[in-house]
Amino acid sequence: MKMLGLSNKDTTFLLIVVGLTLLTPFLLQPFPVASGGNMFNAGYPDLMQRFAIFGIFAIGFNILFGLTGYLSFGHAAFLGVGSYSVVWMYKLLGYNVVPGLILAIIVSALFALLIGYISLRRSGIYFSILTLAFAQMMYNLAYSVLTPLTNGETGLQVYSNDPQVLRGPEHLDAPHFFNLFKMTDSTKLTLGGWEFTLSAGYYFTAVIAIIAFYISLRIFRSPFGLMLRAIKTNQTRLNYTGINTRPYTLAAFVISGMYAGLAGGLLAAMDPLAGAERMQWTASGEVVLMVILGGAGTLMGPVLGAGFIKYFENIFSKINDGVLHQWFAWMPDGLENVIITISHFFVGKSWHLTLGLLFMLVVIFLPGGLVEGGQRIAARFRGRKAKDDATHAAKTQPSAAE
Amino acid sequence: MGILEVKNVGKRFGGLQALSDVNLSVQENTVHAIIGPNGAGKSTLLNCFVGKLIPDTGSVMFNGQSVLGLKPHQINQMGISRVFQTPEIFGDLTVMENVMISCFAKRDGSFRLHPFETVAHEVDIVDKAEQMLIDVNMADKRHMQASSLSRGDKRRLEMAMCLSQDPKLLLLDEPTAGMARADTNNTIDLLKEIREKRDITMAIIEHDMHVVFSLADRITVLAQGTPLVEDVPEKIKGHPKVKEAYLGETGVTQAA
Ligand SMILES: Nc1ncnc2c1ncn2[C@@H]1O[C@H](COP(=O)(O)OP(=O)(O)O)[C@@H](O)[C@H]1O
Ligand SMILES: [Mg+2]
Numbered sequence: 282m283k284m285l286g287l288s289n290k291d292t293t294f295l296l297i298v299v300g301l302t303l304l305t306p307f308l309l310q311p312f313p314v315a316s317g318g319n320m321f322n323a324g325y326p327d328l329m330q331r332f333a334i335f336g337i338f339a340i341g342f343n344i345l346f347g348l349t350g351y352l353s354f355g356h357a358a359f360l361g362v363g364s365y366s367v368v369w370m371y372k373l374l375g376y377n378v379v380p381g382l383i384l385a386i387i388v389s390a391l392f393a394l395l396i397g398y399i400s401l402r403r404s405g406i407y408f409s410i411l412t413l414a415f416a417q418m419m420y421n422l423a424y425s426v427l428t429p430l431t432n433g434e435t436g437l438q439v440y441s442n443d444p445q446v447l448r449g450p451e452h453l454d455a456p457h458f459f460n461l462f463k464m465t466d467s468t469k470l471t472l473g474g475w476e477f478t479l480s481a482g483y484y485f486t487a488v489i490a491i492i493a494f495y496i497s498l499r500i501f502r503s504p505f506g507l508m509l510r511a512i513k514t515n516q517t518r519l520n521y522t523g524i525n526t527r528p529y530t531l532a533a534f535v536i537s538g539m540y541a542g543l544a545g546g547l548l549a550a551m552d553p554l555a556g557a558e559r560m561q562w563t564a565s566g567e568v569v570l571m572v573i574l575g576g577a578g579t580l581m582g583p584v585l586g587a588g589f590i591k592y593f594e595n596i597f598s599k600i601n602d603g604v605l606h607q608w609f610a611w612m613p614d615g616l617e618n619v620i621i622t623i624s625h626f627f628v629g630k631s632w633h634l635t636l637g638l639l640f641m642l643v644v645i646f647l648p649g650g651l652v653e654g655g656q657r658i659a660a661r662f663r664g665r666k667a668k669d670d671a672t673h674a675a676k677t678q679p680s681a682a683e
Numbered sequence: 684m685g686i687l688e689v690k691n692v693g694k695r696f697g698g699l700q701a702l703s704d705v706n707l708s709v710q711e712n713t714v715h716a717i718i719g720p721n722g723a724g725k726s727t728l729l730n731c732f733v734g735k736l737i738p739d740t741g742s743v744m745f746n747g748q749s750v751l752g753l754k755p756h757q758i759n760q761m762g763i764s765r766v767f768q769t770p771e772i773f774g775d776l777t778v779m780e781n782v783m784i785s786c787f788a789k790r791d792g793s794f795r796l797h798p799f800e801t802v803a804h805e806v807d808i809v810d811k812a813e814q815m816l817i818d819v820n821m822a823d824k825r826h827m828q829a830s831s832l833s834r835g836d837k838r839r840l841e842m843a844m845c846l847s848q849d850p851k852l853l854l855l856d857e858p859t860a861g862m863a864r865a866d867t868n869n870t871i872d873l874l875k876e877i878r879e880k881r882d883i884t885m886a887i888i889e890h891d892m893h894v895v896f897s898l899a900d901r902i903t904v905l906a907q908g909t910p911l912v913e914d915v916p917e918k919i920k921g922h923p924k925v926k927e928a929y930l931g932e933t934g935v936t937q938a939a
Binding site (some may be wrong): 528 | 755764772773774775776780783785787793800808844863
């Protein structure tokens with residue numbers, strides 16, 4: 282089955298991704314509400330929306346970093362720009378998210394064009410430092426001279442005396458989609474002991490994430506994507522083959538900046554607020570971690586990495602000493618205290634430590650990230666099957682770019 | 684007028700005069716070899732043709748147009764392809780992808796934004812690349828990752844990438860350097876085959892004279908940055924100046 286200009290294999294791949302995305306509210310809610318596992322359920326709207334948004338951010342970042350190898354340390358700047366754009370549109374036009382998201386993509390593209398044009402004059406560590414410097418500059422400007430635009434430390438938000446010129450009297454007074462639904466709309470579905478939340482905000486974000494994924498898939502399979510991968514491998518050869526690498530890297534930079542702007546805009550669609558802290562370098566570093574953890578240069582890697590990190594941030598951080606006491610109450614008191622003291626370093630507020638260790642393990646043992654881990658497991662299964670069925674001569678075809 | 688005209692080229696690195704007064708004319712559809720002992724300035728000269736270096740003095744004209752000050756990709760788009768002393772290929776990509784990139788560069792120019800086309804649907808590019816791999820006997824390796832090829836095959840692939848662009852001038856910098864005897868002979872055979880199959884102009888830089896002896900129409904001998912003599916191979920062979928230039932290097936001129 283071929284669809285949308287994709288090969289059979291890619292069509293299947295895309296359909297699986299669409300299926301998983303649409304079923305996320307169920308898949309991430311495997312435990313009954315009353316059970317002890319409930320705290321590991323991630324199927325609530327706020328978190329699912331974050332998965333999708335940071336998935337978009339990471340998919341875009343991967344087009345630059347995964348394909349060309351240029352490591353930007355300043356992409357959070359575009360995230361911030363996207364958020365500010367959306368909130369400004371709320372203030373000026375009204376709470377419909379669409380104009381804001383369009384503006385977020387345009388404005389972040391312009392910023393990316395400027396920052397990319399200058400930063401891409403250098404490569405390697407110098408490029409990374411330049412992007413970092415730009416982002417920190419924007420972060421500081423947002424707090425100081427640009428206060429009229431950003432509302433400084435308070436953060437940009439909608440006030441009742443804002444013009445909102447397109448807002449009719451009967452319009453919704455929270456982020457909405459053409460007055461059809463609010464982002465915060467949701468219905469609860471109770472099945473036995475299970476409870477699922479179907480949220481408008483999540484599905485709106487999910488549809489955009491699927492489109493973002495599809496565009497990335499097309500780029501991976503295009504001659505443009507091939508050139509980007511060639512840049513990562515050998516720029517000298519490319520230059521002497523008649524290719525001007527600069528506009529290619531710039532295009533990749535701008536595209537990834539637009540993805541980041543869109544993600545930032547969607548954050549403001551979830552919560553109509555924009556603050557400068559969104560542009561801080563830690564946020565730029567986080568997307569790097571996501572892409573490397575999931576598998577740089579792979580299609581699914583960034584999504585997996587984003588999900589993984591956001592899950593940790595939101596779930597592991599909830600496991601405090603109280604929860605640990607509950608878990609280990611059955612142990613003799615002395616042992617219980619020892620275990621809890623040790624665990625204390627890995628969960629709750631210390632979830633960063635666990636994430637750091639996992640990150641190290643992945644980088645050392647799975648340089649291709651979680652995707653490589655998945656592939657190795659799949660290969661082992663296939664290997665066993667091939668041995669069982671010796672007559673079945675499977676023709677292995679190298680899968681491009683996965 | 685030759686396709687490549689080099690006039691009075693000089694290049695200085697600090698205190699070292701690497702090239703001085705180089706005059707050279709490569710005629711269309713010939714194979715021109717530039718030989719000389721190590722450090723004679725051969726690579727430096729070639730780098731002046733492709734935009735890597737800009738000579739201090741003199742001019743380099745290709746097809747009547749100056750190449751000085753142009754970027755490597757611009758010079759390539761004019762019709763000059765280059766094979767490196769150590770093969771430069773896209774190691775992470777497959778053999779097929781390597782050749783396809785050359786074909787895209789030839790067809791689409793130095794930049795084209797085509798994010799929504801699909802490589803697999805570019806029938807003309809795929810066919811051309813496949814034919815090229817058949818021509819250099821590498822069709823069976825098309826799905827291999829380029830970095831896993833043997834050194835000889837890497838050289839072959841690099842040559843295929845250059846040839847797929849139908850260059851007006853193919854520059855080769857010591858194409859057999861560091862190769863085992865068998866690989867050297869293979870490469871020479873490949874070059875001869877290319878010569879017979881298509882109209883192509885080649886400039887080959889070589890340290891070892893016997894490599895180019897059976898291949899070149901004309902040979903220029905470079906020593907200490909200046910051409911000593913230029914002639915047909917037979918005349919170069921026993922030339923006293925050539926013997927002098929290679930003095931102290933054993934087995935080079937004799938072997939030829
Ligand atoms: N970039 C450079 N900077 C300084 N000296 C150089 C540079 N490139 C080459 N040289 C010197 O110029 C001379 C000629 O080098 P080269 O052209 O590589 O010789 P060949 O290729 O004939 O062996 C050598 O003495 C070399 O050390
Ligand atoms: Mg040399």
